Amino acid sequence: MIFPKNALDKLGFIEIKSLIKEKCLSEPGREMVEKIQPQTKLDQIDRFLRQTQEFKDLLEHDAPLPVDHLYPIKPLAEKARLEGAFLAEEEFYRILQSLRTVYAVIRYFNEREGQYTNLALLFEHLPIETKIVRQIETVIDDRGKMKDNASRLLLDITQQILKSEQEARKRIDQVFKQAQNNGWTADGNLTVRDGRLCIPILAENKRKLKGLIHDESATGQTAYIEPEEVFHLNNKVRDLEFERRREVIRILTELTTELRPHVPLLLAYHGLLSKLDFVRAKALFAIDIEAHMPELSKDAELNLVNARHPLLLIGAKKEQHVVVPLHIKIDQQDRIILVSGPNAGGKSVCMKTVGLLQLMVQAGLLIPAESTSKVGIFRQIFADIGDDQSIESDLSTYSAHLSKMKHFTEFADARTLVLIDEFGTGTDPLFGGPMAEAVLEALNKKNIRGVVTTHYSNLKVFAANTVGLENASMLFDNVAMRPLYILQVGKPGSSYAFEIAQKIGLRPEILEAAKQKIGTQQKKVDTLLVDLERDKKLVHDTKIAIGKREKELETLKAEYESLQGHLEENKRQLLRDAKEEARQILKDANKLVEHTIAEIKSAQADKERTRELRRDLHAAVDKNTQKKPSPKPAESANNGSEEPIEVGDWVKLLDADTEAQVMEVAKGNNLILALGDLRTVVKKNKVIKLRGKEKAKVVKRHRAMSSDSVADFQPEVDVRGMRTEDALRQLETVLDRAVMIGYPTLKILHGKGDGILRKFVRDYLRKYSHVSHFEDEHADRGGDGITYAYIN
Incomplete structure (x- = not known):
C-alpha cells in the first residue's frame, strides 16, 4: 500500500508513533502503538477513530478512568498454564492489582452505559470474576507478601520462628554481657557475619568462649564468634525458615492450580488493558495536537479545513509560535494540485501535511483539522520525497526519482494518493521539465489523486490547460519579502528568485546579468506571476479586513438586540404596573363612591353634610387624576x-x-x-x-x-468530577457573587488527575476581568489540585 517503504519515515509517521508511545503506561500498549499501520477498510477505520474520539471526550469532560495499574498479565497467565509451575508472591500481587483495575474499568463503563458505545466494544461480554480476586486476597496482603495466616501450618511455623529468634537474641545478649564483664570483648557491639549475629572477642581470649568463629578483623586482633548455645538456636531458626519456605511453595502451587482454569479469561483481561492503554495514548496525543475526528468518505477525496502539520504544531507550542492553517481540497474535478511558489515558502510542508494527515486518519488517529474536514480512503499512497540516491544500487538522484516514477505510472490507479516533492529535479531542466510533464500526463490519465510541488513553468502551463489538474501557490509578501505560508488554489506562483536574491544582498550587476540571460517570454511570465501574487495578497488582506468588520457589526447587532429586548421587557413591566395601579385606583374609587352614597343616605339629604362629602370625593378624584411631574434629566x-x-x-x-x-x-x-x-x-x-x-x-x-x-457566602467551589461545561457554569456563578459582595479570594477545588479540568478552569480565570491573578495551593495542602483566585 505504501511505496516506497521509507515514505512513512519521510512523511513523519514514524515520529508520530514515537510520540504516542511516550503516552503509554505499559509495554503491551507500546507494542500495539508500534504495530500501527494505515488500513483500507472504512468500517474498521471509523471504529478506531470513534474509540479515540470517545476516549478524548472522556479525558476532557468526565471523571478519570481508573487505570492505575496496567501490569502485563499475559506472561504470568502463560506461566500459570504450565502444569507443576507456580507463580511467586509478587507475580500474584501483579495479577491482583491488574484484576482490580480491570473490574474498576468495567464498572466505570457499566455506570455510563450507552455513553461510550465504541469503547464499550473493547470489553463486550467480559465478566467480572471476583472469585479470582478473593482467592488471591486470602493469601497475598496489600504489600505483595504472603499472609502469615495463609494456612494454619504457616502461622504455627511463623510463630515458632519469632519465638526462636527472640530466644536466640536474648541468649546472645546474656553471653555478650558476661564476656564484657570478663574483659574478653573488643571495642564495639554485636555484629553480623555470614548472616549470623556474632560477638567481637579479643584474639587472645577467643579460646575462652565456646562457639563458631565466623570471621576476624584485618589486623587479626579481633575474632567474631557465634556462641555454641546460640549457634544451635540459630540452626533451629534456619530449619524453621526452610520449613516455612516449603509451606509457602505448597500454598502458591495450590493457588496457581486454582487459577489455571481462568487463564483464558486472564488473557482476555490482558487484551482489554493493552487496548485501553493504546486508545488512551492516542487520545492524549490528540489533545496535545488539538485534533478532531473528520468526516469519512467512501470516495477517493480530501477536503482539509484549518489543517496543521502535527509535528510543526508541537514544536510551535514549545516556542510559542503560530502555525498557519492549510485549506486544500482534492476531488473528482481537481484531482491533482500542482503547488508552486518561492523557496522556503511552505510547498513541501503543504504536501507533507496532506500525506501525513491521510496516513493518520487511515491508521485510526485523530488529526489537527476542523471536524468539518472530509477524508476519503486510499488503497495506495505513493511518495517521492527527498534524495534517495544509492551507491550500493548504483542510483543517482535522478535515477532514483525515475525508478519511483516507473512504479507510479505502472501501479497507480484512481484510488492512489501520489505525493511528489520538487517534481523533475535532479537533471538538466531542459530535459527534466518535459520528462516530468510526460509523467504527470500519464498519471493524470490514470485518474490518480495527489499533491505535486514544482518550480517548472512548463508544468504550471500544463496544469492550467489540462482537466483534472489545478494550479496552486504559496502566498509571498513581496513588500516585506517574506513567505506567508498560505495556500491559494487557482493560480500558479512565482519562485521569486530575483526578489529573494536581492533581499539577501546579491550585487545588482549580477542580478541584471542573470535577467539578461533568461528569455524575454519567461521574464514576462514571471513578472505576470509576481503581479498576480501582489493582487492576490491585496484581495486576501481585504477579505481579512471585511471579516473583522463583519464581526464588529455582528457584535453591535447582538448588543442592539439585547438592549431592544431589555427595553421591551421594561415597557411590558411598566404597562403591567400601570394596569395594576389603575385597577387599584378604580377599586378604591368604587369603594369611595359607595361609601359617599351611604353617608348621604344616612344623613337624610342634610345639605351641609352632603356638601362636605362631595368635597371629600372631589379631593380624592383630584389626588388620583393629578399629573405626576416628569423626572428631570x-x-x-x-x-x-x-x-x-x-x-x-x-x-x-x-x-x-x-x-x-x-x-x-x-x-x-x-x-x-x-x-x-x-x-x-x-x-x-x-x-x-x-x-x-x-x-x-x-x-x-x-x-x-x-x-x-457575605455571611451566607462560601468562598470555595468544588468542581471535581464535573463535566467541563457544568464546572465552568458553577465557577462563573460563584465568581459573580464574590465580585458582587466584594470578596477578595476564591478557593477552587478541581483535583489533579490528567490536568484537563485544571487547564479549563485556569483558562477561564485568565479571561475573567475581575480576577487579578491566581496560584496553586501549598504543596502540603493539595498543591496544583487546588487554585486560589484573587479578585480585584
Whole structure:
C-alpha cells in the first residue's frame, strides 16, 4: 500500500508513533502503538477513530478512568498454564492489582452505559470474576507478601520462628554481657557475619568462649564468634525458615492450580488493558495536537479545513509560535494540485501535511483539522520525497526519482494518493521539465489523486490547460519579502528568485546579468506571476479586513438586540404596573363612591353634610387624576453639571425608582449596573448619579444587605468530577457573587488527575476581568489540585 517503504519515515509517521508511545503506561500498549499501520477498510477505520474520539471526550469532560495499574498479565497467565509451575508472591500481587483495575474499568463503563458505545466494544461480554480476586486476597496482603495466616501450618511455623529468634537474641545478649564483664570483648557491639549475629572477642581470649568463629578483623586482633548455645538456636531458626519456605511453595502451587482454569479469561483481561492503554495514548496525543475526528468518505477525496502539520504544531507550542492553517481540497474535478511558489515558502510542508494527515486518519488517529474536514480512503499512497540516491544500487538522484516514477505510472490507479516533492529535479531542466510533464500526463490519465510541488513553468502551463489538474501557490509578501505560508488554489506562483536574491544582498550587476540571460517570454511570465501574487495578497488582506468588520457589526447587532429586548421587557413591566395601579385606583374609587352614597343616605339629604362629602370625593378624584411631574434629566439632578459617571458610582434608575451600583461603563453610552445579585444594562440618560447624604444612605443600606450576603457566602467551589461545561457554569456563578459582595479570594477545588479540568478552569480565570491573578495551593495542602483566585 505504501511505496516506497521509507515514505512513512519521510512523511513523519514514524515520529508520530514515537510520540504516542511516550503516552503509554505499559509495554503491551507500546507494542500495539508500534504495530500501527494505515488500513483500507472504512468500517474498521471509523471504529478506531470513534474509540479515540470517545476516549478524548472522556479525558476532557468526565471523571478519570481508573487505570492505575496496567501490569502485563499475559506472561504470568502463560506461566500459570504450565502444569507443576507456580507463580511467586509478587507475580500474584501483579495479577491482583491488574484484576482490580480491570473490574474498576468495567464498572466505570457499566455506570455510563450507552455513553461510550465504541469503547464499550473493547470489553463486550467480559465478566467480572471476583472469585479470582478473593482467592488471591486470602493469601497475598496489600504489600505483595504472603499472609502469615495463609494456612494454619504457616502461622504455627511463623510463630515458632519469632519465638526462636527472640530466644536466640536474648541468649546472645546474656553471653555478650558476661564476656564484657570478663574483659574478653573488643571495642564495639554485636555484629553480623555470614548472616549470623556474632560477638567481637579479643584474639587472645577467643579460646575462652565456646562457639563458631565466623570471621576476624584485618589486623587479626579481633575474632567474631557465634556462641555454641546460640549457634544451635540459630540452626533451629534456619530449619524453621526452610520449613516455612516449603509451606509457602505448597500454598502458591495450590493457588496457581486454582487459577489455571481462568487463564483464558486472564488473557482476555490482558487484551482489554493493552487496548485501553493504546486508545488512551492516542487520545492524549490528540489533545496535545488539538485534533478532531473528520468526516469519512467512501470516495477517493480530501477536503482539509484549518489543517496543521502535527509535528510543526508541537514544536510551535514549545516556542510559542503560530502555525498557519492549510485549506486544500482534492476531488473528482481537481484531482491533482500542482503547488508552486518561492523557496522556503511552505510547498513541501503543504504536501507533507496532506500525506501525513491521510496516513493518520487511515491508521485510526485523530488529526489537527476542523471536524468539518472530509477524508476519503486510499488503497495506495505513493511518495517521492527527498534524495534517495544509492551507491550500493548504483542510483543517482535522478535515477532514483525515475525508478519511483516507473512504479507510479505502472501501479497507480484512481484510488492512489501520489505525493511528489520538487517534481523533475535532479537533471538538466531542459530535459527534466518535459520528462516530468510526460509523467504527470500519464498519471493524470490514470485518474490518480495527489499533491505535486514544482518550480517548472512548463508544468504550471500544463496544469492550467489540462482537466483534472489545478494550479496552486504559496502566498509571498513581496513588500516585506517574506513567505506567508498560505495556500491559494487557482493560480500558479512565482519562485521569486530575483526578489529573494536581492533581499539577501546579491550585487545588482549580477542580478541584471542573470535577467539578461533568461528569455524575454519567461521574464514576462514571471513578472505576470509576481503581479498576480501582489493582487492576490491585496484581495486576501481585504477579505481579512471585511471579516473583522463583519464581526464588529455582528457584535453591535447582538448588543442592539439585547438592549431592544431589555427595553421591551421594561415597557411590558411598566404597562403591567400601570394596569395594576389603575385597577387599584378604580377599586378604591368604587369603594369611595359607595361609601359617599351611604353617608348621604344616612344623613337624610342634610345639605351641609352632603356638601362636605362631595368635597371629600372631589379631593380624592383630584389626588388620583393629578399629573405626576416628569423626572428631570440627569443633569438637573446633578445641578446642571456634566459630571461623568464612573465605575463604583451609585445611581438611581428613573424608570424603576431603584438604586444600583455601576459595575462597568460599556460602549454606546451604556452602563452595566449591579442590582443585588443581578446585572442589567441601561442608558446613561436613564439614571441619576447619587451624591452626598442620599448616596451615603443608599451605601449604608446596601452594606447592611451585603453583610448578610457575605455571611451566607462560601468562598470555595468544588468542581471535581464535573463535566467541563457544568464546572465552568458553577465557577462563573460563584465568581459573580464574590465580585458582587466584594470578596477578595476564591478557593477552587478541581483535583489533579490528567490536568484537563485544571487547564479549563485556569483558562477561564485568565479571561475573567475581575480576577487579578491566581496560584496553586501549598504543596502540603493539595498543591496544583487546588487554585486560589484573587479578585480585584
